[in-house]
Amino acid sequence: MWGAMLVLDNIFTDRGSKYAVSGGPCADAAGAKAFVKTLCRTKKFAKATHNTWGLILPCGTPIKNDDGEAGAGMVILRMLEREGVVGEIVVVTRWFGGTHLGGDRFRRVQDAVRVYLDAR
Known part of the structure; x- marks a missing residue:
């Protein structure tokens, strides 16, 4: 927690x-951009393949924002x-492991969001 x-x-x-998932209160598009920027201050997240x-x-x-992971947003x-859930951003982060997941990538995004929703 940060x-x-x-x-x-x-x-x-x-x-x-x-995969990782993050989230928190957010009221507007500028806040969403700032949230992702704050997350990416950590080198590991900045180097992620996707922060959708x-x-x-x-x-x-x-x-x-799909951040290159078409359809994930x-x-x-x-x-x-x-x-x-209103006024709360959820960011799913993926570090690509070399194997394309095809349609399973959407299941993983759903799994990540579920983990976040259950933890908050």
């Missing part, structure tokens, strides 16, 4: 790819919508 930021590192591995995130703003507007948003 301040209001919850960071769960090394939550699981799939075919060499390693999703956030439902307090006004109800969803925003996301939408997976995060769907889970946040289902759980009614």
